[in-house]
Amino acid sequence: EDEILVTVGAQHALSIIGTLFAEDPRPIAFENPGYQEARHMFHLYNNQIAPVPVDIGGFDPDRLPAEFKLAYITPGCQFPTMVVMPDDRRVRVIEKARAANALVIEDDYEIGLVGHVKLKPALKSLDEDGTVIYVGSLSKTLSPSIRMGFIVADRDIIKSAKTVRSLTVRHPPSIVQETTAMFLAHGYHDAHIKNLREIYSQRWHIMQEGIKKHLPMFSPGDATGGTSFWLTGPENFDAEVFAKRLQQRGVLIEPGHIFYNGGVTKNSFRIGFPSVAGNKINTGLHHISDEAKSYLETL
Known part of the structure; x- marks a missing residue:
């Protein structure tokens, strides 16, 4: 228990970490593209960002x-x-951090929600000396509204993090913690995860085949899992403009520039499927295809 801290969601966990290390002038190495809300959170506490290509x-x-x-x-x-x-990169990133007297933040936001993918153990499982700070939440597996996250780290870090947490929210609501603990202890969460993995796996395969059929003008990247797809268009394709056009059809995508440090890359976008029923996925992809053909003719 000295190595775990419950937080009000993963974003709160990242806020605590950003506060803890703000006085160290060295930068935070950050995936590029990467999770923009985490990047903004670190910037909020005057942490410098060093983008690392993905x-x-x-x-x-x-x-x-x-x-x-x-x-x-x-x-x-x-x-x-x-x-x-x-696996080789997982080992190297820990070694590189150790050599630089630095730490690794592992944000395990998906926690393996797609059933057809063989899950790899968390990076934290390779950590023998406290180099990895593990951040997780129940937002994707249960509900974002319960705001239940956690940090797993060296006990000295947890001790400092607990102090920072007490200055902001004191502690997450006890009733939420107790209810969640009961849900976990009775095995309901495991059963729920199993069900989600089956549903998301089916939808992932529908998406994969649908993208091949309806969206050949976009490159689907090298993903083998996850709850969204990352698509890339021609160099002159502007995903932000495309997103606005799609919104008029009732289809939402996330333009890729928001995930890049500096926002200079504009021809990629993210499209998710967890909230879309399997029998409606191809309808949505058909709308995207029609709009893409129309937009590409203007370029």
């Missing part, structure tokens, strides 16, 4: 800066590209 293996440890204090990564399912970090 490729088919996710975060590349060999491209880490010479000096950094933290490396923020999503190895289980890189956000937003959805690629999985291979």
Whole structure:
């Protein structure tokens, strides 16, 4: 229990970490593209960001800066590209952090929700000396509204994090913690996860085949799992403009520039499927296809 801290969601956990390390002048190595809300959170506490390019293996440890204090990564399912970090990189990122007297933040936001993918153990499971700070939440598996997250880290970090937490929210609501604990203890969460994995796996395969059929003008990347797809269009394709056009059809996508440090790359976008029934996925993809053909004719 000295190595776990309950937080009001994962964003709160990242806020605590950003506060703890704000006085260290070294930058935070950050996936590029990466989770923009985490990047904004770290900036809020005057942490400098050192973007590290993402490729088919996710975060590349060999491209880490010479000096950094933290490396923020999503190895289980890189956000937003959805690629999985291979084993050799998992080992190297810990070694690189250790050599730099730095730490790794592992944000396990998906916690393995797609059933057809063989899950890799968390990066934290390879950690022998407290180099990895693990951040998780129940937002995707239960509901974002319960605001239940957690940090798993070295006990000295948890002790400091607990102090920071007490200055902001004191502690997460006891009734939420107790209800969640009971839900977990009785095995309901495990059963719920199993059901979600089956549903999301079916939808993932429908999405994959639908993208091949309806959206051949976009590259689907190298993802093998996750609850969204990362698509890339021609170089002159502007996903922000495309998103506005799609919104008029009632279809929502996330333009890719928001995930990049500096927002310079504009031809990619993210499309999720958890809230879309399997029998409606192809209808949505058909709308995207029609709008894409119309928009591409104007370029």
